[in-house]
Amino acid sequence: MTQKFKVGDCVQVIRDSKIEIDTITFKDGTIYQLQDKSWVEDCRLAPAPALVKVPQNVKEQIELALHYNQQNKENALEGLLQDYYIRTEYESESVGEWIANNFAKFISAVLDGYEVEKEQLYYVKFVDSDVGYLNISTKNGTAGVYDFVGTRDCKTQFTESEIKAIDERYWQFAVPVEEGEKLEGEG
Numbered sequence: 394m395t396q397k398f399k400v401g402d403c404v405q406v407i408r409d410s411k412i413e414i415d416t417i418t419f420k421d422g423t424i425y426q427l428q429d430k431s432w433v434e435d436c437r438l439a440p441a442p443a444l445v446k447v448p449q450n451v452k453e454q455i456e457l458a459l460h461y462n463q464q465n466k467e468n469a470l471e472g473l474l475q476d477y478y479i480r481t482e483y484e485s486e487s488v489g490e491w492i493a494n495n496f497a498k499f500i501s502a503v504l505d506g507y508e509v510e511k512e513q514l515y516y517v518k519f520v521d522s523d524v525g526y527l528n529i530s531t532k533n534g535t536a537g538v539y540d541f542v543g544t545r546d547c548k549t550q551f552t553e554s555e556i557k558a559i560d561e562r563y564w565q566f567a568v569p570v571e572e573g574e575k576l577e578g579e580g
Contacts, residue, residue, distance in 0.1 A: 403441040515567040
């Protein structure tokens, strides 16, 4: 392989006839030290594949399966697939739905690693004007509707589950927050 890697790069390495993912911690010419302190020549390295993005609830299922299977990925995957196909025991219907729609990604996430998707945030806007945003005090949890949002003492952006936990009826007033968007008065 002619590609040169740098410290911190995530790479694939062949060990015992298996491809594994590791991170470079030290570079000395064409010899690299990996996170597990083993040394490898650059001819045995390849760039690691991009990590799959999974929702938070899928991440929690994967972590739980890895924990119960002493971090053995193959056993964890087997248990997760049994849950999906045989027992259908996922607490959240959305986990099973995500697996059904993203089966290859799911397998890759368990075996190769993953990143967690950033959850969509929403404002709860009760009135169609500059006034009317739900604010919840971070100090005492009291809620109010104000013409300003985003002070450090008030929370104004919520996930879908947070909104529904406050009151299911509020979901109909949810407005997606655009990435990088700040309303007037936000800190």
